Amino acid sequence: MDKLTPEQTRDLEAAAFRRLVSHLRERTDVQNIDLMNLAGFCRNCLSRWYQEAAEEGGTPLTKDEAREIVYGMPYEEWRSRYQTEASPEQQQKFAERRED
Numbered sequence: 674m675d676k677l678t679p680e681q682t683r684d685l686e687a688a689a690f691r692r693l694v695s696h697l698r699e700r701t702d703v704q705n706i707d708l709m710n711l712a713g714f715c716r717n718c719l720s721r722w723y724q725e726a727a728e729e730g731g732t733p734l735t736k737d738e739a740r741e742i743v744y745g746m747p748y749e750e751w752r753s754r755y756q757t758e759a760s761p762e763q764q765q766k767f768a769e770r771r772e773d
Contacts (some may be wrong), residue, residue, distance in 0.1 A: 700744040701755040710766045719743050734755070 677685070697703070697716055705715035717740065724739035740748040759767070 690745075694743055694745075697743070701751075704757060704759070704763075706759045706763045709772060710763060713770070716743050719763055 690729040697719070705717060706714040709718075720739040723742060724734050724736060727734035727739070737748065744751040744753075745773070
């Protein structure tokens with residue numbers, strides 16, 4: 674395979690990111706705490722990284738705006754529609770991961 678150009682790399686990374694965000698929007702059954710416990714990041718992390726990238730590029734973006742981009746709706750609306758109470762087991766696993 675020939676080496677990708679910087680533009681090709683950017684375009685492919687952007688497409689993969691869009692696919693990830695789309696997938697996370699569809700999988701409302703997967704809770705953020707599950708993502709954190711299994712992968713070490715969640716939708717909130719992704720939105721924070723998005724906001725940081727925007728700021729690094731000189732584009733002001735609020736935390737709420739970045740979250741809406743990732744969640745596909747205002748964060749509070751997503752929470753009220755889809756977020757469930759974390760089980761004691763989920764909370765314990767999360768606490769253990771934070772100690773690592």
